[in-house]
Amino acid sequence: MAIEHPSFGKLEDDRIIFFDTTLRDGEQSPGFSMNLEEKLRMAEALADLGVDVIEAGFAIASPGDFDSVKSIAQRFSKDGPVVASLSRAHQADIMRSVEATKPAARPRVHIVLATSDLHMRVKLRMSREEVLESIASSVGLARNHAADVEWSAEDGSRSDIDFLCRCVETAIRAGATTINIPDTVGYSMPEDIAAIFRALRERVPGAEKVIFSAHNHNDLGMAVANTLAAVRAGVRQIESTINGIGERAGNASLEEVAMALRTRRDVLPFRSNIVTTSLLRTSKLLATITGFDVQPNKAIVGRNAFAHESGIHQDGVLKDASTYEIMTPESVGWTTNSLVLGKHSGRAAFRDKLRALGYPEIGDNQLNDAFRRFKDIADRKKVVYDEDVAALVDDEVLRAHDRVKLVGLTVATGLNTRPMATLKLEIDGEEREGMAVGDGAVDATFNAIRQVFPHEVALKLYAVQSITGGTDAQARVTVRFEEHGKLVDGQGSDTDTIVASARAYVHALNKLLVKRERTAPAEIVPSRQPAA
Numbered sequence: 001m002a003i004e005h006p007s008f009g010k011l012e013d014d015r016i017i018f019f020d021t022t023l024r025d026g027e028q029s030p031g032f033s034m035n036l037e038e039k040l041r042m043a044e045a046l047a048d049l050g051v052d053v054i055e056a057g058f059a060i061a062s063p064g065d066f067d068s069v070k071s072i073a074q075r076f077s078k079d080g081p082v083v084a085s086l087s088r089a090h091q092a093d094i095m096r097s098v099e100a101t102k103p104a105a106r107p108r109v110h111i112v113l114a115t116s117d118l119h120m121r122v123k124l125r126m127s128r129e130e131v132l133e134s135i136a137s138s139v140g141l142a143r144n145h146a147a148d149v150e151w152s153a154e155d156g157s158r159s160d161i162d163f164l165c166r167c168v169e170t171a172i173r174a175g176a177t178t179i180n181i182p183d184t185v186g187y188s189m190p191e192d193i194a195a196i197f198r199a200l201r202e203r204v205p206g207a208e209k210v211i212f213s214a215h216n217h218n219d220l221g222m223a224v225a226n227t228l229a230a231v232r233a234g235v236r237q238i239e240s241t242i243n244g245i246g247e248r249a250g251n252a253s254l255e256e257v258a259m260a261l262r263t264r265r266d267v268l269p270f271r272s273n274i275v276t277t278s279l280l281r282t283s284k285l286l287a288t289i290t291g292f293d294v295q296p297n298k299a300i301v302g303r304n305a306f307a308h309e310s311g312i313h314q315d316g317v318l319k320d321a322s323t324y325e326i327m328t329p330e331s332v333g334w335t336t337n338s339l340v341l342g343k344h345s346g347r348a349a350f351r352d353k354l355r356a357l358g359y360p361e362i363g364d365n366q367l368n369d370a371f372r373r374f375k376d377i378a379d380r381k382k383v384v385y386d387e388d389v390a391a392l393v394d395d396e397v398l399r400a401h402d403r404v405k406l407v408g409l410t411v412a413t414g415l416n417t418r419p420m421a422t423l424k425l426e427i428d429g430e431e432r433e434g435m436a437v438g439d440g441a442v443d444a445t446f447n448a449i450r451q452v453f454p455h456e457v458a459l460k461l462y463a464v465q466s467i468t469g470g471t472d473a474q475a476r477v478t479v480r481f482e483e484h485g486k487l488v489d490g491q492g493s494d495t496d497t498i499v500a501s502a503r504a505y506v507h508a509l510n511k512l513l514v515k516r517e518r519t520a521p522a523e524i525v526p527s528r529q530p531a532a
């Protein structure tokens with residue numbers, strides 16, 4: 001049944017109002033305070049996102065809060081969202097909220113008063129009758145100044161249901177147009193929340209004329225589930241925050257509720273004004289403003305929300321993304337999903353990555369060689385970057401026709417010992433082994449190469465650089481030889497600098513052999529036979 005609302009006009013029964021409290025309850029997260037300019041930027045983003053109500057602050061809390069509410073109200077003096085300010089059930093609070101929200105085209109005064117026995121006795125030190133009187137007078141006062149008044153029963157979910165019904169009836173009689181029942185301490189289960197709203201809607205006279213609202217905290221990780229349960233029990237306004245920020249463990253996360261409504265329309269057949277493609281942008285803006293990133297596994301907006309690392313999932317996603325994605329990344333503002341290469345990845349994702357990096361199609365044998373080496377790196381590194389993949393493919397796959405290949409290398413080194421390298425090369429398909437000492441691990445390794453594959457060449461350059469960051473980064477080594485005035489460079493990479501050096505040397509050697517072959521075919525054999 002449609003409801004006539006002072007701010008929204010006729011509201012059809014399937015319309016969900018998104019009340020965003022990022023700037024009020026969200027700002028109550030320790031360390032999340034925002035200045036006026038930041039709040040204005042956030043308010044603009046929330047309006048672009050399509051939220052219906054922005055709770056801009058708690059006007060009496062401080063002059064800064066008052067100014068923020070007022071500035072946001074001024075910003076939306078023509079159109080845009082309803083602008084609300086929170087107030088205790090005190091005349092001074094209410095009048096501050098009235099004054100601060102007045103410039104808005106659609107102002108709302110929001111009044112809160114606790115209704116649980118615990119809060120009334122311990123915190124407010126008020127009797128039930130005093131609370132009922134306070135509800136009547138505070139809501140009545142607000143209604144004298146604003147058409148749109150929301151009343152909230154703080155700790156409503158832990159309140160005696162008969163008393164809560166009397167409170168809600170009093171608020172409606174006094175003129176409240178939205179009735180919010182918060183799960184202030186995040187204690188409830190979805191069935192508790194549904195039962196409360198069903199009881200209120202069935203038992204309170206006038207309930208059919210107001211919008212019921214849910215405001216759930218996340219102390220047990222139930223905020224979103226409780227919000228959806230509330231919607232199914234007849235609630236049509238949901239209070240949530242971007243990234244789920246808020247007092248203690250936070251509030252229901254707006255992006256999760258919005259996407260649950262969109263993705264599970266089969267069981268939640270409702271409409272909202274949320275522009276879901278702006279969810280990621282808004283989340284990132286809040287993170288930038290507050291300096292707090294969301295955790296990587298955060299639903300919808302976390303870095304991993306559309307990232308797949310394991311081979312079986314990656315293979316499925318490559319065949320059809322709907323195997324492992326219940327919504328498209330684009331629908332919430334990501335440009336694409338990502339297949340993250342790691343030790344759980346399979347050949348399908350590895351081949352896909354090579355294609356994405358622009359490598360030509362390679363045969364199964366080459367792919368298997370490169371994949372084996374990739375798994376080896378992935379075992380050692382936390383993150384395998386595109387640069388790592390490119391380096392190992394350049395190293396391995398594109399040198400499949402090399403005459404000399406590095407097959408094995410062991411280096412013994414340490415304090416007060418002469419480094420010794422034991423090395424195995426495959427030369428024209430035949431394995432040969434040798435060992436040598438040197439003035440350092442790299443020198444010993446190069447000597448061992450020269451011992452297994454004798455040649456004379458001038459080493460003009462030896463340079464090491466790190467491909468990515470961290471102590472587990474791959475090293476890329478470059479060596480340069482000069483022969484008869486001609487230069488050849490070789491590159492090698494590995495998480496072990498000595499192995500990378502050996503690869504680089506062998507690479508340069510192969511290039512030298514090709515060069516010699518072009519100029520003097522007779523010289524392509526090693527200049528001396530290896531020692532036995």
Ligand SMILES: CC(=O)SCCNC(=O)CCNC(=O)[C@H](O)C(C)(C)COP(=O)(O)OP(=O)(O)OC[C@H]1O[C@@H](n2cnc3c(N)ncnc32)[C@H](O)[C@@H]1OP(=O)(O)O
Binds near residue numbers: 028058061087123
């Ligand atoms: C569940 C929620 O999230 S409610 C919103 C919570 N947010 C905030 O509190 C942030 C803004 N708050 C503030 O800046 C301050 O607390 C103020 C300005 C509101 C009040 O500051 P103070 O006057 O110094 O009071 P203080 O915060 O110490 O204590 C709160 C007082 O309000 C009373 N109170 C609490 N809730 C209500 C209410 N809904 N209606 C009326 N009085 C209330 C308390 O009983 C207490 O009264 P007492 O001092 O007579 O014991």
Ligand SMILES: CC(C)C(=O)C(=O)O
Binds near residue numbers: 112155180183
């Ligand atoms: C002010 C109310 C809605 C609140 O934040 C709560 O009870 O958690």
